[in-house]
Amino acid sequence: MTGAAVPSERAGSPLDRPTIPPTLPPGATRGRRALGVRIQGAVIGDRVYTAAITFFALCVPMLLILIAIEIFIAGWPALHKFGFSFLTSSAWDPVNGNFGAAPAIYGTLVSSTIALAIATPLAIGVAIFLSEFAPQWLRQPVAFLVDLLAAVPSVVYGLWGIFVLLPILRTSVMPFLRDTLHLGVLPFFSGPAYGPSMLAAGLILSIMVLPYISSVSREVLLAVPRSQREAALALGATKWETIWGAVLPYAKSGIIGGVILGLGRALGETMAVTMLIGNRPQISASLFAPGYTMASLIANEFSEASGDLHLSALMAVGFVLFVITLIVNAVARWLVWQVSRSSGEKMA
Amino acid sequence: MTTPAKPPMRWSGAYPAATRAGKLRRRQAVNALMAGLVGLAAVLATLPLVIVLLYLLKQGASSLRWHFFTNMPKPVGELGGGMANAIVGTLMLIGIASAIGLPVGIGAGLYLAEHRGSRLANVTRFLADVLNGLPSIVMGIFAWQILVRPIGHFSAWAGGVALAAMMIPQVARTTEEIVRTVPVSLREAALALGYARWRTSLTVVLRTATAGVVTGALVAIARIAGETAPLLFTAFGNQFWSTSLNQPVAALPLQIYTYALSPYDDWHAQAWAGALVLIALILIISLVARVATRGRFATASD
Numbered sequence: 230m231t232g233a234a235v236p237s238e239r240a241g242s243p244l245d246r247p248t249i250p251p252t253l254p255p256g257a258t259r260g261r262r263a264l265g266v267r268i269q270g271a272v273i274g275d276r277v278y279t280a281a282i283t284f285f286a287l288c289v290p291m292l293l294i295l296i297a298i299e300i301f302i303a304g305w306p307a308l309h310k311f312g313f314s315f316l317t318s319s320a321w322d323p324v325n326g327n328f329g330a331a332p333a334i335y336g337t338l339v340s341s342t343i344a345l346a347i348a349t350p351l352a353i354g355v356a357i358f359l360s361e362f363a364p365q366w367l368r369q370p371v372a373f374l375v376d377l378l379a380a381v382p383s384v385v386y387g388l389w390g391i392f393v394l395l396p397i398l399r400t401s402v403m404p405f406l407r408d409t410l411h412l413g414v415l416p417f418f419s420g421p422a423y424g425p426s427m428l429a430a431g432l433i434l435s436i437m438v439l440p441y442i443s444s445v446s447r448e449v450l451l452a453v454p455r456s457q458r459e460a461a462l463a464l465g466a467t468k469w470e471t472i473w474g475a476v477l478p479y480a481k482s483g484i485i486g487g488v489i490l491g492l493g494r495a496l497g498e499t500m501a502v503t504m505l506i507g508n509r510p511q512i513s514a515s516l517f518a519p520g521y522t523m524a525s526l527i528a529n530e531f532s533e534a535s536g537d538l539h540l541s542a543l544m545a546v547g548f549v550l551f552v553i554t555l556i557v558n559a560v561a562r563w564l565v566w567q568v569s570r571s572s573g574e575k576m577a
Numbered sequence: 578m579t580t581p582a583k584p585p586m587r588w589s590g591a592y593p594a595a596t597r598a599g600k601l602r603r604r605q606a607v608n609a610l611m612a613g614l615v616g617l618a619a620v621l622a623t624l625p626l627v628i629v630l631l632y633l634l635k636q637g638a639s640s641l642r643w644h645f646f647t648n649m650p651k652p653v654g655e656l657g658g659g660m661a662n663a664i665v666g667t668l669m670l671i672g673i674a675s676a677i678g679l680p681v682g683i684g685a686g687l688y689l690a691e692h693r694g695s696r697l698a699n700v701t702r703f704l705a706d707v708l709n710g711l712p713s714i715v716m717g718i719f720a721w722q723i724l725v726r727p728i729g730h731f732s733a734w735a736g737g738v739a740l741a742a743m744m745i746p747q748v749a750r751t752t753e754e755i756v757r758t759v760p761v762s763l764r765e766a767a768l769a770l771g772y773a774r775w776r777t778s779l780t781v782v783l784r785t786a787t788a789g790v791v792t793g794a795l796v797a798i799a800r801i802a803g804e805t806a807p808l809l810f811t812a813f814g815n816q817f818w819s820t821s822l823n824q825p826v827a828a829l830p831l832q833i834y835t836y837a838l839s840p841y842d843d844w845h846a847q848a849w850a851g852a853l854v855l856i857a858l859i860l861i862i863s864l865v866a867r868v869a870t871r872g873r874f875a876t877a878s879d
Contacts, residue, residue, distance in 0.1 A: 497712020
């Protein structure tokens with residue numbers, strides 16, 4: 230009987246009416262045995278297929294674990310030798326074999342802070358514009374342009390930064406901030422204006438992280454239910470009051486997730502920063518002074534490392550960067566998921 | 578008019594008529610101001626892109642000559658150098674990364690879509706997102722540690738693997754999103770006809786989703802094509818012609834980086850030309866990806 234050959238999904242289906250003449254699939258006309266072989270083949274095929282895609286899926290966690298283990302092992306000699314002071318010491322002295330990552334950690338935090346301070350309001354503004362104010366025909370093109378910002382390679386931003394941004398900073402922006410606005414009395418805006426500086430790195434980073442923050446924010450805003458807006462509008466709220474009072478509070482944690490995601494990008498961005506930050510292992514309060522970030526430290530010194538300990542110290546810096554971005558990204562994803570889950574399966 | 582029960586809504590109507598008109602005018606002014614501000618934000622956000630692209634076009638086009646595509650890099654002072662080896666090298670690296678990253682990424686994406694609720698799927702999805710956010714330089718030192726240090730020399734392989742590690746999580750997530758949009762009824766129809774599950778998945782579900790999966794793959798390729806940091810200590814760069822997978826290989830982004838930091842004007846011009854070629858390559862791939870789906874899956878690039 231051929232009915233038994235059909236997969237169980239068909240059981241109880243209304244198609245099982247006896248009025249339909251049993252037309253057999255071509256392979257089945259040869260009798261029960263051939264059909265049995267076919268089914269067996271299907272079962273084996275299913276097993277192989279499931280095993281294959283399960284293996285591919287397992288590759289993702291395995292990759293992450295492998296990265297963590299390999300980098301940790303490579304950085305262990307330095308972490309072991311310097312202990313906790315590796316994070317707090319500001320001595321980065323390859324000649325005497327003394328390594329502390331504090332300048333790089335400081336530089337990473339400062340450049341990322343500058344980047345977020347500039348990019349966050351702009352990115353949220355763009356997201357609000359695109360989801361609430363912009364006319365329909367304008368939305369796709371502007372969203373596309375903003376997304377394109379993320380498609381420009383880091384090294385191209387670096388190139389542009391060296392030849393366009395640095396001269397402008399050196400000749401106009403830095404003297405203007407320091408002398409014309411008399412901000413030079415503050416430690417942040419004092420000292421000579423070389424060009425390559427924490428400020429330059431922060432500025433280029435702000436351009437680079439903006440599209441990440443704004444695309445997440447836009448999706449979160451679009452996921453806010455219509456009823457939320459309509460309720461506020463029905464109470465007589467203006468458009469802005471609706472956004473401020475009803476839409477943004479609803480989307481708050483998702484937007485924060487987007488900002489943290491942007492922070493993750495800023496912390497690990499390498500090429501443009503390496504080309505603009507000046508690469509000097511020092512902690513200076515002035516934003517005009519050159520510095521280092523963890524990523525630029527690795528990029529700049531790795532291929533010229535002067536010995537095993539130097540290499541290990543760079544790997545240890547890589548491990549610290551890995552752990553920090555891992556935590557930042559996990560928190561961000563979790564926040565974004567909270568919002569998307571509560572408003573249905575709408576977004577990533 | 579009574580005050581609404583839900584408290585502090587500023588626009589409750591509990592004001593004398595005269596004040597209310599004033600209030601209203603003020604509120605409308607705030608509304609117009611904020612509308613203007615977010616519009617300004619949109620202008621400010623797209624401005625850098627326009628400036629960078631225009632400058633790139635101006636600088637790049639003036640130094641882009643035909644021999645740029647056909648010649649090898651020349652020593653300083655000798656004119657007429659090109660980046661033929663770097664262009665080939667970039668294509669090679671993209672090839673290696675795609676050969677490893679696409680099957681694994683698409684396979685993982687299929688698993689995520691088909692075993693949606695399982696614990697492995699949830700963990701994998703989360704870790705893929707986290708992996709996606711890891712700095713590319715970390716991928717670089719990872720590939721150096723597993724493929725360059727033990728072997729003792731830089732190679733195209735190592736660079737390709739570093740790029741593949743960046744592709745896998747991204748391709749997995751986009752594949753999952755697209756496969757999910759395939760209607761369940763299609764799958765059910767195939768199963769009801771007696772198709773095996775694996776054939777249903779590959780020849781019905783994946784085939785329906787082909788356009789989207791290809792788009793996801795192209796977006797991932799566009800992203801890794803411009804990556805420099807993972808290649809610094811893996812593919813390393815090469816001033817000479819090399820198509821050996823086991824040797825260091827040149828790449829456009831690496832060459833741009835080297836030339837940009839050099840003190841020679843001629844090399845700067847080459848860097849601009851290289852950047853223009855690189856960004857043209859990336860824009861073409863992105864546009865093809867966008868046209869292929871015609872806005873059906875128009876989610877943000879991530």
